[in-house]
Amino acid sequence: MTVSSLAALPDQLPDARAVFAGRGLACERGGRRVFQGLSFTVCAGEALVLVGRNGSGKSSLLRLMAGLSRPAQGSLTWNAGDIADDSEAHHGRLHLIGHQDAIKPALTVNENLGFWARYRGAGPCASARIADALRAFALERLAELPARYLSQGQRRRLSLCRLLASPAQLWLLDEPRAGLDRAASTSLDAALAHHRAAGGIAVVVLHAEDHPPEARVLDFDAVKAGG
Ligand SMILES: Nc1ncnc2c1ncn2[C@@H]1O[C@H](COP(=O)(O)OP(=O)(O)OP(=O)(O)O)[C@@H](O)[C@H]1O
Incomplete structure (x- = not known):
């Protein structure tokens, strides 16, 4: 994917000096402490890359970052304000692409993105953004196909199109390369590079040694596990 095919992405995101931070975070799932004393x-x-063994809490941290659950201890701040103080604003600034793909099988690929863009309050450029997103992840030829017929990798690509179909400053991506072929993985790298160049922030769970350039790494194997 060339950068020119990412015309849908803004040249500059709204907050060029945004700082997203966590301090002294502890996480509990099902009443069990998963990690504690985590800061970033x-x-x-x-870009911040989360690595570590299975079950160490990487997806759980993404959920905390997205405001879907609350830390058992510690705080998460956007520009020094607690994200829980204005959860609507926080949800509006982020995209979370997790293991569940949230794709509606009866809708076409195009309709899925239109639905998503409307949900996100996409403006007059929505159609152009969707077209660019489909081109970026090589789904244009499948635009009118009901999503239930997509292969696993194609479903993943459709999920990633959501990143481009509406702008958001914070991307939270859980193993985004899962199921992607080499070309789609390269497209993801280009999208991440463009996002960061525009002032975006990305937090990405990855297992392989395929980190974006100059990404910082948070290694969960070095974080204190719960008791
Ligand atoms: N809904 C839940 N209820 C109880 N425990 C849960 C729940 N979800 C996750 N856990 C537990 O929390 C721990 C952390 O899970 P999490 O999915 O965050 O790990 P992960 O580092 O993302 O793992 P993986 O690399 O396998 O994807 C695991 O021990 C898991 O069993």
């Missing part, structure tokens, strides 16, 4: 800071234009 990630600024506009940066």
